[in-house]
Each structure stands twice: as C-alpha cells, then as structure tokens.
Amino acid sequence: MERQGIIGIDEVGRGPLAGPVVVAALFLPNRLNLKIKCLPRLRDSKKLSFSQRENWFRHLKNHPKIVFATARIYPRGIDRLNISCAANLAAKRAYQKLLRLPEVSGNQVQIYLDGGLFLGNKLDSLNLGAKTVIRGDEKIKAIKLASIVAKVSRDRYMVRLHKKDGAYGFDEHKGYGTKRHIQAIKKHRPSANHRLTFVKNYHKI
Numbered sequence: 330m331e332r333q334g335i336i337g338i339d340e341v342g343r344g345p346l347a348g349p350v351v352v353a354a355l356f357l358p359n360r361l362n363l364k365i366k367c368l369p370r371l372r373d374s375k376k377l378s379f380s381q382r383e384n385w386f387r388h389l390k391n392h393p394k395i396v397f398a399t400a401r402i403y404p405r406g407i408d409r410l411n412i413s414c415a416a417n418l419a420a421k422r423a424y425q426k427l428l429r430l431p432e433v434s435g436n437q438v439q440i441y442l443d444g445g446l447f448l449g450n451k452l453d454s455l456n457l458g459a460k461t462v463i464r465g466d467e468k469i470k471a472i473k474l475a476s477i478v479a480k481v482s483r484d485r486y487m488v489r490l491h492k493k494d495g496a497y498g499f500d501e502h503k504g505y506g507t508k509r510h511i512q513a514i515k516k517h518r519p520s521a522n523h524r525l526t527f528v529k530n531y532h533k534i
Contacts, residue, residue, distance in 0.1 A: 333436040334358040337471025338424060339443040340416045341374070341479040345504030346514070346531060347497065347523045348487050349401035350412065352419035352446070353478035354427040356438065357471040358394050371473050373466040374480035386481040389474060396433060397478050398426035401486075404524045411526075413445070421449040441469050443476070490522060497522075506531060 342350040400422035402415040440459035447454040465472040491500035
C-alpha cells in the first residue's frame with residue numbers, strides 16, 4: 330500500500346534548568362505544497378523569529394490536512410528518568426496521541442525523528458520502522474514543522490508559568506540558564522518548576 334504521508338517528531342527543552350521537555354508529532358500528507366506566500370521559508374524553529382514561528386503555528390493549527398499532537402514530561406519526571414529517557418517517553422506519547430486522530434488512523438506512514446530521539450527506546454523505534462535522522466530538523470519538512478509546534482507550545486507554556494510565578498523571569502528566558510535566571514534561583518531557591526538534577530549540576534549555582 331502506498332504511504333499517505335510522513336510523521337515528523339521533534340523535541341524542545343532538552344537543556345533548560347526549568348520547565349518541561351516538549352515533543353511534537355506531526356502528520357504531513359504527501360505532495361502537500363508548503364510554499365505559502367504569506368509565510369517565511371520553512372526552517373527549523375531555532376532559525377525562525379518569534380513572529381515567524383507564531384505565523385507558522387497558526388497556519389498549521391488551521392490547516393485542514395495537517396494534524397499534530399504534543400506531550401510533555403515535567404521537571405519531576407525529568408529528574409526521575411533523566412532527560413534522554415524523558416524526551417523519548419514524550420516522543421512515544423505524542424506519537425500515540427497522533428495515531429488516535431482520524432486524519433492519521435489507518436494511514437500508511439513513514440516515521441522520522443530528529444537525531445537523539447526514539448519512540449520510547451531504540452528497539453521500539455526500530456520495531457515500528459521509525460528512523461532517527463541526525464539534523465533531521467534541517468533535512469525533513471515534517472520534522473521542521475514538528476520543531477515549530479514544539480517550540481511554540483513550550484514557549485507559551487513558560488509564559489503561562491511566569492504569570493503564576495514571576496520571580497524567575499520564565500517569560501524571558503523560557504527556563505534556560507541565563508544570568509538573570511541563575512541570580513533568581515540563588516535569591517529564591519529552586520521552585521517546583523525547576524529540574525533539581527540540572528540545578529545541582531550547574532556549576533554557577
């Protein structure tokens with residue numbers, strides 16, 4: 330049977346001191362034109378500006394043929410599992426959620442993950458025929474799109490977190506180890522939103 334499309338999977342938030350790791354799984358139908366006049370050229374989310382990512386995200390959310398799902402593992406889970414296992418668990422959950430959507434269910438697809446990600450673990454990925462591609466977010470359109478979804482979803486979550494607890498400046502640095510963030514941790518001590526294993530191993534704290 331001919332494959333109807335591909336699933337791209339990517340994560341955001343592997344390195345921050347606070348907040349979840351977020352994985353997005355996105356279904357991209359075959360032969361779909363992604364050259365949209367009102368949108369910037371499709372690139373990995375890290376190479377797009379805030380407004381460019383937001384524009385792409387709105388387009389994807391409203392597209393009748395593109396669907397996606399996300400999953401998060403929060404700081405306590407990251408501390409318990411380690412970041413690689415947490416990201417892989419989130420990838421598996423996002424993939425399973427995507428498969429339940431009617432646009433994807435029953436379709437023949439090829440699965441691509443960005444380098445370092447597996448569906449639960451390497452053996453599970455191989456059994457499902459998934460391929461982990463080094464620098465996949467630079468090579469495969471579905472992974473590029475998934476990276477945008479993951480980045481926007483995580484950034485919005487960190488802004489909401491800032492509104493609940495403004496002491497750390499999550500809206501500005503999104504949990505990464507900036508000078509302001511480190512100073513805030515020293516002043517207020519780590520919160521429930523911090524990854525304690527990351528904070529303890531951070532030599533400046």
